[in-house]
Amino acid sequence: MRLPARRRWPGAAGTTRSLSLLAVVAAVGLLPWLSGRDPALSVLRARSAEQEPTREALDAIRRDLGLDAGPLSLLGGWAAGLVRGDLGISWVSGTDVGPSVLAGLQVSLALMGAAFGVAVLLGVALVAPVLVRGRASAGAGAAMLAAVPEFLLATVGLLVCGVWLGRLPTSGWDGPSSMVLPAVALGVPAGGLLGRLVADALPAVLEERWVELWRGAGVSRARVSAAALRRVLPPLVPQFGMAAVGLTGGAVAVETVFAVPGIGRTALGAAKSQDLPLLQGAVLALLLLGLVTGALSALVRRRLLGPALRDASLSLPPPLPVRVHPAIPLTLAALLATAIGWGLLRDPYAVNTAVRLTPPSWVHPLGTDGLGRDVLARLGHGAASTVGTAAAVCLLSLVLSLALGFLPGVAAGAADIANALPPVIVGILVAAVAGPGTGGAAFAVALISWPPLAAHAAALVQEVRASGFLTAQRAIGAPPSWILTRHVLPTVAAPVARHALLRLPGIALALASLGFLGLGAQPPAPEWGLLLDESRAYVERAPWAALSPAIALALLAGLAVSGAAYAQGVARTPGKEAPVGV
Numbered sequence: 224m225r226l227p228a229r230r231r232w233p234g235a236a237g238t239t240r241s242l243s244l245l246a247v248v249a250a251v252g253l254l255p256w257l258s259g260r261d262p263a264l265s266v267l268r269a270r271s272a273e274q275e276p277t278r279e280a281l282d283a284i285r286r287d288l289g290l291d292a293g294p295l296s297l298l299g300g301w302a303a304g305l306v307r308g309d310l311g312i313s314w315v316s317g318t319d320v321g322p323s324v325l326a327g328l329q330v331s332l333a334l335m336g337a338a339f340g341v342a343v344l345l346g347v348a349l350v351a352p353v354l355v356r357g358r359a360s361a362g363a364g365a366a367m368l369a370a371v372p373e374f375l376l377a378t379v380g381l382l383v384c385g386v387w388l389g390r391l392p393t394s395g396w397d398g399p400s401s402m403v404l405p406a407v408a409l410g411v412p413a414g415g416l417l418g419r420l421v422a423d424a425l426p427a428v429l430e431e432r433w434v435e436l437w438r439g440a441g442v443s444r445a446r447v448s449a450a451a452l453r454r455v456l457p458p459l460v461p462q463f464g465m466a467a468v469g470l471t472g473g474a475v476a477v478e479t480v481f482a483v484p485g486i487g488r489t490a491l492g493a494a495k496s497q498d499l500p501l502l503q504g505a506v507l508a509l510l511l512l513g514l515v516t517g518a519l520s521a522l523v524r525r526r527l528l529g530p531a532l533r534d535a536s537l538s539l540p541p542p543l544p545v546r547v548h549p550a551i552p553l554t555l556a557a558l559l560a561t562a563i564g565w566g567l568l569r570d571p572y573a574v575n576t577a578v579r580l581t582p583p584s585w586v587h588p589l590g591t592d593g594l595g596r597d598v599l600a601r602l603g604h605g606a607a608s609t610v611g612t613a614a615a616v617c618l619l620s621l622v623l624s625l626a627l628g629f630l631p632g633v634a635a636g637a638a639d640i641a642n643a644l645p646p647v648i649v650g651i652l653v654a655a656v657a658g659p660g661t662g663g664a665a666f667a668v669a670l671i672s673w674p675p676l677a678a679h680a681a682a683l684v685q686e687v688r689a690s691g692f693l694t695a696q697r698a699i700g701a702p703p704s705w706i707l708t709r710h711v712l713p714t715v716a717a718p719v720a721r722h723a724l725l726r727l728p729g730i731a732l733a734l735a736s737l738g739f740l741g742l743g744a745q746p747p748a749p750e751w752g753l754l755l756d757e758s759r760a761y762v763e764r765a766p767w768a769a770l771s772p773a774i775a776l777a778l779l780a781g782l783a784v785s786g787a788a789y790a791q792g793v794a795r796t797p798g799k800e801a802p803v804g805v
Contacts, residue, residue, distance in 0.1 A: 243640035244510055250652050251506050252298040255290075255497050257656050262290060262314075262497045269315045269496035288314055301503060310507075311500035323489065324504040328512070330396055331478075331485035334409070335471040337402045341410025342417055342466065349418030353425045354448045365422065368415025370728030370780035372735070372755055374476035375762075375773050377408035381480060382763050394482040405481050409474055412729070413466050419725055419784070420462055423718065424455040457527045458682035464520030465642045465675050468513045475647050487645050494651045506648060513643025524682065552786040559778050562589075566603015571596065571749040580765040590767040592758060598771050601749035605772075608744065609751040610779060612665050613731035620673040620730075621723040627673070628680025628715060638674035646671060650737040661734075661750075664743030668733045672726070679722050683715040724787050728780040751775060 255262035263284040267276055274280065285291050289300070304311055310320035349365050384404060385393035392401045428434070428451045437447050471486065478488040490505035492498075565588070575595035583590045589598040627638075646668060653667040688711070735752020737743035744750040746757070751772040758768035 239637050240514060240639060243637045244514075247510060247640060247644065248503065248507065249298065251503050251648075252301065252499065253294050254494070254502070254652060255499065256294050257652070258497075258654075260497065262499070263288070265495075265497035266314050269498065297499070301500065305507075310504040313498055313501045315496055315498045315501070320500045320504040323501060324486070324508050327484060327486035327489040327505065328508050330483060331471045331474065331487060334402050334405055334474065334478075334483065334485060335467055337406035338409035338413065338470045338474075339467050341406050342414035342470075345411060345414025346418030346421060349415070350421050350425065350452075353422045354429075354451070364781070365415045365419035366725055366728075366780040366784040367777040369412050369419065369725060370732075370776045371412050371415070372732055372773050372776065373408050373412055373474075374480055374759070375755060375769055376411060377405065377477045377480040378759055378762050378769075379766075380404040380408055386763075396483050401481075401483075405474070405477050405483055408477050408480075409470050413470060416725060416729070417459075417463060417466055420459055420722060421452070421455060423721060424459065425451060428454045453527060457524050458679060458686060460524040460527065461517070461520045461678035461682060462675055464516045465678060468509075468516050468643050471509070471512060475645055487647075490645065491647055494648060506644070509643045509645070510640055513639045517639035517642075528686075549789060552782055552789050555778050555782040555785065559775065559782060562599065562775065563603045563606045566597075566599045566601070566606075569597050569600030569603070571600040571604040572747055573597070573600075580761060580768075582765075583767055589771045590765060592754075592765070592768045593761055598754070598768050601754055602751070602771055602775060605749035605751050605754065606775075608661065608748070609731055609734070612661060612734060613727055616665050616669045616672060616730050616734075617723050617727045619669055620676055620726075621720060623673045624676030624680045624719060624723075625712075625716060627677040628684045628719070638677050641671045642674040644671055646733045646737060647742075650742040654742045659742045659745065661744045661748075664734050664737040667737065667742070668730055672730055672733070675726065676719055676723055680715055680719045683718065684711065687711050687714045721784065721787055724783040725780070727783050728776045731776060731779070 250257075255265075261281070263281045264276055266284055266288070267274060267280060289297060301311055308321075310324060312318070313320055313323065316323075345368070349368075381393050381404060384391045391403050393404075395401060434447060434451065437450070474483075474485060475487040475491050477483070478485040479491075486505055486508060490502060490509070493502035493505060573596060575591075577595065578587070578591050579593055579595040581587060581591045581595075587597050587599065589602065592598055592601070649671055650664060650667040653663045653670075657663040657666070731751065734743055735750070735755055737752075744753055746753060754772040755769055758765065762769045
């Protein structure tokens, strides 16, 4: 006998999507007034930097743009035009916004497709050893790949392949060859993240009874592997969709390095010049892309699950502990602790232009930067603010995602909207209200860092609620609190926590990108993101200044993932050795 279906709120997701969409569009429309900057002056500077900002010139721009009518009137006029399919006229160029947004979106979608292909290929390479060996790994290698700064990869690729070898275009958008370097820069971190998520879920499936029976019956390894992948993909499908959207709108830094006219770079330029119609059109395009991708991901996931979700006949694989050799996290921790501790003994602010850009030596173990400051000192003193802020944002995102995982209808719409917003645009909106600084940057990143974790948690909660053993627990009268604390939370919390640790360096990089734009930590603060951004201009002459914080972020990622895997393995299988891997 089938138990009655769990009560749902079918309109909750739609309501949340609509409210979130309206809130974002309204916030974008209020940007000039929130920032306190005169939009007429910004538009004048964007139109002609040489023109004198006289009162007559500014008043003429205000009359032309209708600024005197106030933000509500402008929002209403824009919304009325939107109903007719008109996105308005650019305040700076005077051209229709629609074609500009469409052109930028087409470029970004093409780049997203190429970058997603690179990510999938890298993910397959990371998952293949797990399928062959049938056991888990510590995940440090994949985590380090996921922590590689995209804009640093872009800069290095531009120098090596574009300048030194002269093999590929270094800027612009002119055919397939122009997307190779940007796609690699975007695809490598995304591939490390997605590959690790799949590799983390596979070992438990490969230990299930059906795998042993299939192998005993002579089923080919390829078919068993395909079935195992189909088994683990449903809760991860939303992650692939969110990664694709992130590659489209979140590629602002890479698009800037290669001068790619994508939608993210278009939105950033419009925000800087306060070209409100162009900014609203670009953000709306990104939001709609996020909604469409979220709907497609949900459809694909339901097709993969089939009738099992409806019939409450799912059987989730039990968590499989990974016993990691303690040498892995200990080595990574020792390297980080040595560098940070040694750096704390030095002065991070001492400027000596006589030794600027000197290579590593005993006096300056990691060399010096463009002002002659000791890189090791700045690395050590910046660890607390960089790692501490990123860890706090990561923990907040984890707690919020676990709570929202039990309200998938309410969270789904907001997650699609938040995931589609580039961190840079959110940072600009937050800075307009609170001003630039570390706290504002952390709040901006926290606003958009929870959707992947919430989607992962919601997918796992939905599947564990539809599992056969949980149906049996309800049938024998187990109270809801027992089911929640003994079955649902332990099943959901562990994989989502490992996912959160994997995203810790990405959160640090998002904070870094805001610092680069003057929205986060301000110079001369020794923050790792600022170290990366300050060294971009001379990375060809002094690569050590950029590589040092990048390697530190990679070590942090490897330590977080391998340390969590080691702790989990010790807690669940005390005294029992299990397979070890990197």
